[in-house]
Amino acid sequence: MARKDSKLTLAQKEQRTAYRLLIPALVILAAVAFYPLFEVFYTSFTNRVFASGTDEAPDFIGIENYKSLLGLTIQEMPPVIDTETGQPQTDASGKAVYERAVRVLPRTPVRYREWFQFSFFGKRYVVGARDPEFMKAIWNTLVFTVVSVFLETILGLGVALVVNSNFKGRGVMRATMLVPWAVITVVSARIWEWMLQPTRAGLFNMVLNRLGLGDGSLSFLSSPALQMPTLIAVDVWKTTPFMALLLLAGLQLIPRELYEAGRVDGASKFRQFFSITLPLLKPTLAVALIFRTLDALRAFDVFQVLMGNRMYSMATYNYYQLIGNRNMGLASAIGVIIFIFIAVFAVIYMRFMGVDKE
């Protein structure tokens, strides 16, 4: 053994040591990331049942899972014709009455259910989906991602600018910023759930009621109009500090001399912000945006705790199909779709922001 070793050059020895050191990490990652990923891709083409208890091999069903998740159809809704007058029927307010969506959408060979309706050039259309719940989950996730990441960026930048200026208690502020970040997401969701109770025992209803807004029984978590804003508010509280911390680090990399030069040239604070701060902060901003967007696209904790089965994100719908419906094939297909979404966003971002050029 010793003789064999001595035949190797120093570089070869080094290379061998490197491979040996990498093996544990690569084996673990192969077991928990690459193999499961492969398994998910494969399972997404089968009708495998979760914890079926039988040894029966699942059938290969091609892209059936993807079809049943993403199948869409658009149908024109004919106006209802009054049998007596032969004219299109109108309701009390004079609007045309259309055929019910259920009767317009195809039922065979597969059933399409209503997702939403829209009017176009005076005609009424209905969009049917084979799985409207999943379509809504995609839509919810996208709205959640875009709005919450946008708000977090603006607020995070504001907080970072405040903390970046010199004042007494700056250290305390910086420590405070870590509190929402350090709270377990599930715990923060439950704290907010309690604050958002639909009676005046809940903080928000009590305060809003005192201010003369609302009747003290706003149901933030179950009324459809309030659900999404509530989710976003909870997420913004939890993740703004993270954004602010990253941006703060970026701000501190900007040389002070630039601002002094700007002041000498008579640039206003606004001008300094747009001509110095923002351009130099761009790389940090890009990375922070990527992190947060990828995170928001796979949002699970907040949706699961606050909404349960009332409203899904892509991730909670995946969980629901896997555990609730035990439909492993379909859940795997959802997993693949989430993966593709995230990969696409990552690539767009990196191209757009020029991160990969470095």
Place this chain on the structure above:
Amino acid sequence: MTGNKRTLWILGKTGFWILVIFIFFYMLFPFYWAVNSSLKSESQLQMTPATFLPVDSQGRFSPTLQNYVAIFKDGTFVRALWNSTIVAGLTTLLALGVGSFAAYAMGKLRFKGKKATLYLILSLTMFPQITVLSGLYAVITTLNLSTRLSLILSYMIFTLPFTTWVLTAFFKELPSEIMQSAWVDGATPFQTFRMILLPLTAPAMVTSGLLAFIAAWNEYIFALTFTTIAPGARTIPVAISLFTGSVSRQVPFGEIMAGAVVVTVPIVVLVFIFQRRIVQGLTAGAVKG
């Protein structure tokens, strides 16, 4: 004119401080509300309108510790605390150990395929865990591991790439001369790693270890899925999300808030102590790219 400028300056200062105070309250208030609610009895919690302090119906200050007593008497919460500590602790150790091996190789040694390995690890830090949920379940069933062990193994998905990445950056920054002089003295690469580089990277270990611990302590989706059939292995996030309390007439928010405070305080203390390191760790990956 100067008077005008002075007024503007005072206005600006006041505005600034209002902003600072507002941010301060915004970030701390939900936690304050949890503490406040955790000190209220069942009837105080149902009082309308809700009060900013735990007071009784006469308005007298009367906090109670009954929620804390209840959660510690109830075995579920204590077991969850224990499970979380074990799982997050061992996850951290494993991720640091295995991660530092790989990081040493990538940060200090020359080998074929280094660039590809680096990219692989970096792309894994962005890997969406939710995607592999069903596949991972299959792996775990095949390996037939205990639930806690399966959790530790699955948490490698998000902790291992991260610790490896952060530690690689630190190893790279260590001067190569130290290493070379050790080699000249006849130390093997592994000895160099264990006796010279490892002690030097202790600060980086603390940083990435803390962040890995917090991430594992926080994890919900795998824990929720894998403990569906093993309630005894539930971790804190799962226990708190499914909390029904000992007397389940309605959702026992008093006890949930007490639980929230108990699990948050240690982390917040830890975060305050290691504030600087954590911020460094969070930004190391992000700012330097």
